[in-house]
Amino acid sequence: MLKEYIDLSYKPRRSDLICMFKIKPNRISMKKAAAHVAAESSVGTWTEVGPMNDRIKKMRARVFDIDGNYVKIAYPEVLFEKDNMAQVMSSIAGNIFGMKVVNELRLEDIDFPDDFMRIYKGPEFGIRGIRSHMKIKERPFVGAIIKPKIGLKTKQHATLAYETWMGGIDIIKDDENLSNQRFNPFKDRVVETYAVKDKASSETGEVKEYMPNITAETETMLERMDFIRSQGGKYAMVDVVTTGFSTIQTIRKNSKGIILHAHRAMHGAITRGNQGISMLALAKIYRLIGVDQLHIGTIVGKMEGDKTEVVNIWENIEKKIVKKDKKEHILAENWGNIKPVFAVCSGGLHPSHIPALVKSFGKDIIIQAGGGVHGHPDGSRAGAKAMRQSVDAVMKNISLKRYSKKYNELKRALDHWK
Amino acid sequence: MLKEYIDLSYKPRRSDLICMFKIKPNRISMKKAAAHVAAESSVGTWTEVGPMNDRIKKMRARVFDIDGNYVKIAYPEVLFEKDNMAQVMSSIAGNIFGMKVVNELRLEDIDFPDDFMRIYKGPEFGIRGIRSHMKIKERPFVGAIIKPKIGLKTKQHATLAYETWMGGIDIIKDDENLSNQRFNPFKDRVVETYAVKDKASSETGEVKEYMPNITAETETMLERMDFIRSQGGKYAMVDVVTTGFSTIQTIRKNSKGIILHAHRAMHGAITRGNQGISMLALAKIYRLIGVDQLHIGTIVGKMEGDKTEVVNIWENIEKKIVKKDKKEHILAENWGNIKPVFAVCSGGLHPSHIPALVKSFGKDIIIQAGGGVHGHPDGSRAGAKAMRQSVDAVMKNISLKRYSKKYNELKRALDHWK
Numbered sequence: 136m137l138k139e140y141i142d143l144s145y146k147p148r149r150s151d152l153i154c155m156f157k158i159k160p161n162r163i164s165m166k167k168a169a170a171h172v173a174a175e176s177s178v179g180t181w182t183e184v185g186p187m188n189d190r191i192k193k194m195r196a197r198v199f200d201i202d203g204n205y206v207k208i209a210y211p212e213v214l215f216e217k218d219n220m221a222q223v224m225s226s227i228a229g230n231i232f233g234m235k236v237v238n239e240l241r242l243e244d245i246d247f248p249d250d251f252m253r254i255y256k257g258p259e260f261g262i263r264g265i266r267s268h269m270k271i272k273e274r275p276f277v278g279a280i281i282k283p284k285i286g287l288k289t290k291q292h293a294t295l296a297y298e299t300w301m302g303g304i305d306i307i308k309d310d311e312n313l314s315n316q317r318f319n320p321f322k323d324r325v326v327e328t329y330a331v332k333d334k335a336s337s338e339t340g341e342v343k344e345y346m347p348n349i350t351a352e353t354e355t356m357l358e359r360m361d362f363i364r365s366q367g368g369k370y371a372m373v374d375v376v377t378t379g380f381s382t383i384q385t386i387r388k389n390s391k392g393i394i395l396h397a398h399r400a401m402h403g404a405i406t407r408g409n410q411g412i413s414m415l416a417l418a419k420i421y422r423l424i425g426v427d428q429l430h431i432g433t434i435v436g437k438m439e440g441d442k443t444e445v446v447n448i449w450e451n452i453e454k455k456i457v458k459k460d461k462k463e464h465i466l467a468e469n470w471g472n473i474k475p476v477f478a479v480c481s482g483g484l485h486p487s488h489i490p491a492l493v494k495s496f497g498k499d500i501i502i503q504a505g506g507g508v509h510g511h512p513d514g515s516r517a518g519a520k521a522m523r524q525s526v527d528a529v530m531k532n533i534s535l536k537r538y539s540k541k542y543n544e545l546k547r548a549l550d551h552w553k
Numbered sequence: 554m555l556k557e558y559i560d561l562s563y564k565p566r567r568s569d570l571i572c573m574f575k576i577k578p579n580r581i582s583m584k585k586a587a588a589h590v591a592a593e594s595s596v597g598t599w600t601e602v603g604p605m606n607d608r609i610k611k612m613r614a615r616v617f618d619i620d621g622n623y624v625k626i627a628y629p630e631v632l633f634e635k636d637n638m639a640q641v642m643s644s645i646a647g648n649i650f651g652m653k654v655v656n657e658l659r660l661e662d663i664d665f666p667d668d669f670m671r672i673y674k675g676p677e678f679g680i681r682g683i684r685s686h687m688k689i690k691e692r693p694f695v696g697a698i699i700k701p702k703i704g705l706k707t708k709q710h711a712t713l714a715y716e717t718w719m720g721g722i723d724i725i726k727d728d729e730n731l732s733n734q735r736f737n738p739f740k741d742r743v744v745e746t747y748a749v750k751d752k753a754s755s756e757t758g759e760v761k762e763y764m765p766n767i768t769a770e771t772e773t774m775l776e777r778m779d780f781i782r783s784q785g786g787k788y789a790m791v792d793v794v795t796t797g798f799s800t801i802q803t804i805r806k807n808s809k810g811i812i813l814h815a816h817r818a819m820h821g822a823i824t825r826g827n828q829g830i831s832m833l834a835l836a837k838i839y840r841l842i843g844v845d846q847l848h849i850g851t852i853v854g855k856m857e858g859d860k861t862e863v864v865n866i867w868e869n870i871e872k873k874i875v876k877k878d879k880k881e882h883i884l885a886e887n888w889g890n891i892k893p894v895f896a897v898c899s900g901g902l903h904p905s906h907i908p909a910l911v912k913s914f915g916k917d918i919i920i921q922a923g924g925g926v927h928g929h930p931d932g933s934r935a936g937a938k939a940m941r942q943s944v945d946a947v948m949k950n951i952s953l954k955r956y957s958k959k960y961n962e963l964k965r966a967l968d969h970w971k
Contacts, residue, residue, distance in 0.1 A: 379797005
């Protein structure tokens with residue numbers, strides 16, 4: 136019976152997986168809609184079936200809290216296969232999104248069972264590991280995306296990377312749609328860009344890194360990661376949404392020694408609006424699987440995502456303990472031994488944005504710019520300098536306006552993007 | 554410049570990839586919003602960048618048609634890596650969904666370049682290959698999902714499968730969240746269920762098939778597919794949305810001799826509403842990658858999806874030539890040598906629904922029921938009989954009401970689900 140899926144006196148166990156959904160029912164009560172969600176995402180279906188028995192009934196999901204349109208549901212851990220995120224999502228985020236009994240449904244947050252923190256790998260490096268590799272103790276990292284995002288030939292790509300590193304950028308990445316194109320093949324690009332990386336590194340005395348985009352069919356991705364390793368590389372970039380949960384798990388399973396940078400292209404098809412899955416829930420999943428760096432939004436810049444939401448995501452991927460927040464509809468989480476993920480702010484950023492980003496997220500962020508570097512009126516090296524100068528100003532607690540009196544590249548950037 | 558992305562006199566080439574988007578701009582004109590979509594999904598970004606050159610400008614996407622909120626954009630093929638669907642999606646369905654300049658954005662349809670029909674594998678079997686294997690010449694297939702969807706022990710699962718086959722069901726599948734749980738481990742389930750499959754086959758004289766759900770991390774999926782092969786199995790089921798595009802390509806690359814059944818759990822998080830990607834576009838992608846069977850919706854039943862939409866999906870996965878339809882916002886497609894995918898109707902179906910399904914889709918469909926079989930008042934075997942009787946009635950062009958006078962299982966089903 137549908138009402139068996141409702142138990143408002145139920146106290147969730149540490150072994151339960153808890154979901155918070157936002158539901159807009161379709162001409163039925165919230166209670167009934169919530170029960171349908173719990174049934175379809177655990178052991179039930181639209182009608183009673185003969186083979187149901189008491190043992191299986193105990194495995195059902197339970198709606199234990201209803202607060203306006205927000206509903207909390209607890210799932211017994213026995214429903215989930217170990218270390219199989221696609222299976223978890225097929226359960227708690229599967230058919231329910233297509234049910235007629237709801238008009239809109241959004242998976243807002245997931246509180247994973249304590250066991251998941253032991254079963255899933257989490258990041259290999261995390262913030263500390265990456266800082267140690269990059270030899271950057273305290274300040275935010277400054278990253279750059281090569282632009283135009285696609286089209287440059289291999290030599291041009293490498294030359295531009297060199298210019299950008301020389302201006303003061305720490306890590307350079309491919310863009311989400313650059314993989315292995317005729318005019319810029321993956322292997323050639325890695326070889327050529329590593330060559331100038333080493334040059335920039337020895338000329339600046341700083342660790343410089345390059346994050347080649349390995350996005351492809353899974354076996355090809357593993358080959359590309361192996362190629363990176365064979366060339367002494369340390370980073371691989373992955374489009375985590377378009378490749379998929381199963382691929383990310385496979386990559387993480389085989390990523391030993393490689394820092395994984397997660398680009399979230401296509402997330403907005405799932406995370407935006409009142410139907411789908413929040414970026415917060417996705418970000419927690421990617422932390423659990425074990426990417427080391429993740430794009431979370433920018434507050435400022437060209438991408439949507441309001442401040443509260445982005446700050447909540449940041450907190451959930453960088454902290455060990457997250458408290459529940461009834462007002463903001465955030466579940467609690469204890470990340471146990473799962474390492475923190477380095478949050479990446481990227482999308483329409485330029486030097487002016489940096490103070491606001493550090494104010495919101497502190498210093499443990501990677502600030503990336505593409506247009507904000509290569510769109511500088513005096514070229515990419517000047518653009519890189521301006522980004523780094525802005526970070527330096529923030530670290531010295533000096534306003535950009537004042538700092539720009541001494542640093543012309545920063546001044547030119549501030550004047551250019553008003 | 555943004556306006557360079559608009560060229561309403563442009564005539565797309567056969568080598569272009571064409572997207573149809575539905576756009577709700579955010580306080581700018583439709584033209585400007587469309588240009589932003591074309592720029593961000595090809596070679597542009599939010600600001601002009603120095604390294605742009607004429608060669609790269611030629612690689613830009615072009616908005617060539619604007620019709621109310623519907624916009625058509627052509628992408629030169631050079632932007633896409635061969636046989637890399639994640640890369641294609643990171644381009645045409647990537648960052649654009651998160652842009653502030655649009656309030657809502659939906660990728661409605663994709664017309665793939667002619668070359669894609671040679672580069673991508675498409676289904677190995679397709680409708681003909683599957684019919685030939687199953688030795689069913691003309692009628693729709695009758696499928697059943699084991700229910701409860703999760704919880705049965707291996708022996709119970711196998712016994713229920715046997716009962717269901719004996720009632721007249723052709724193919725039996727696991728549900729989307731059953732993979733390799735403690736109470737029903739994958740390998741044991743495959744072995745036990747195959748044993749009764751052979752029994753049912755020899756007792757009924759019909760080909761019977763079982764579709765085990767291999768959904769997991771990619772390498773584990775390949776192992777499970779190998780296990781199916783080692784046991785003489787013919788079918789594997791995959792949750793195509795939760796595993797991801799890269800995994801599906803990897804599975805298809807290694808699937809020789811195995812018919813791939815695609816369950817679409819989680820699609821509603823992407824396909825429903827005005828933000829995201831239509832099921833039509835996803836279905837075309839899965840055909841191109843090469844699944845053999847795909848859930849497309851039901852028109853009737855527990856899942857949303859209006860009739861026009863589901864019929865358009867059916868047409869695009871089963872036909873060779875699809876004509877454009879301005880009114881329904883459907884692009885043309887020539888599938889070349891890519892085989893048709895067997896359409897699967899599944900979700901809240903029972904015997905009463907079958908005449909309407911055959912009327913809409915013809916006989917080349919797989920009609921699946923879970924609750925509609927195991928929820929029959931006289932048990933699963935009777936439920937299976939009623940489903941098959943309903944198909945027989947339709948094939949003989951006799952109304953269910955009349956046919957049920959002779960066939961009691963059908964009568965009981967009609968009475969039970971009014």
